[in-house]
Amino acid sequence: MSRNFAPEHEGFRQQVATWLDDQLSGPFAPLRGLNNHVDAIPERRAWEAALGKARYGCIGWPEAWGGRDASIAEQVIFAEEYARAKAPSRIGHIGIELAGPTILLHGTEKQKKQFLPGIASGADIWCQGYSEPNAGSDLSNVRTTAWLKNGRWIINGQKVWTSMAQFSDWVFVICRADSGTRGASGLAYLLVPMDQPGVTIRPIRQMTGEAEFNEVFFDNAETAAENIVGQPGEGWKVAMATLAFERGVSTLGQQMHFRNDLDELVALAKANGAARSPLIRQRLAKAHVGLTVMRASALRMLANKDPQTPTSGAYTYKLYWANWRRSLGELAMDVQGLPGQVGEGEADFSALTKMHLMSRAETIYAGTNQIQRNIIAERSLGLPREARGAERG
Missing domain, CATH: 2.40.110.10 (Butyryl-CoA Dehydrogenase, subunit A, domain 2)
Known part of the structure; x- marks a missing residue:
């Protein structure tokens, strides 16, 4: 993945990778690979604080507000290495990726001084x-x-x-x-x-x-x-600005988590013999191709200089990844077979089965597939609005 970045970025990549490995092999070792958002909350708050202290919590923010003024390339590198290290999913991501950038854009100086330090330091979720x-x-x-x-x-x-x-x-x-x-x-x-x-x-x-x-x-x-x-x-205008920030560099980190899931699935298919099926191999290959296309699309989207004016790629991105993820979840169940349908205890399923179950919601939250298609049609293609409510009568 680093082949898409200039040589001068490799020093930063190594710096990030080393710091993450030191932390996740040392004081935060129990958090490596923890992907749900509800376990080990005190430890994860401590992790957010460690990220904040190292100024890795919100590296794209201005230095004055706890960030590093990192370039888009550096932000992408951090997101990739974070996922590659199997660092825990961020419980502070709503503040880092949505609330903070919105306050930076539309907030008063008093609001910035009141709220941004707590987000950047990991103190406030x-x-x-x-x-x-x-x-x-x-x-x-x-x-x-x-x-x-x-x-x-x-x-x-x-x-x-x-x-x-x-x-x-x-x-x-x-x-x-x-x-x-x-x-x-x-x-x-x-x-x-x-x-x-x-x-x-x-x-x-x-x-x-x-x-x-x-x-x-x-x-x-x-x-x-x-x-x-x-x-x-003005709440609608500010809310739309917040939603625009959802399509930021975190999308690349998200894709690295997807890559981890796909790699685990390929390894399982080889181990349990599912890979002997030509159909399973074809679907695994299709998932790999889809993830490669997704990354290229995200990089093109991030090249946009104005995140508040989304490109066509930004409008299509959520629909694309949600459907890809849903298909991966279905493939995960087919590769696992019957063992994937049985948990150790009450709803204590494997990580791949939980991924499948979560994927069913991903075509619904943050705008259903139907809403996403309407957005593409109306905002990107300029087509007439869909009849709503009484208009259908």
């Missing part, structure tokens, strides 16, 4: 308050409300599928600040502390046996009046 029971892929339909009272925002409503909420210190919430509005108008983007009496969290147990996702209820929850990013009514 964030979650995302977007989806609601009646506003999943249709974010503009949110019904959570907020109004100002005595210098505080008072928040009421419900969010769902909130990853890592039970371990988070802060949440950014899209809510309706003007009760007389509909759709994308009248929304606000609030930064809300989780540790307060008005916030109730109910974990949602998944098929894997874990509970990464949660329902979050706001019952007169509060946050300071100045904890709004942008102005009241």
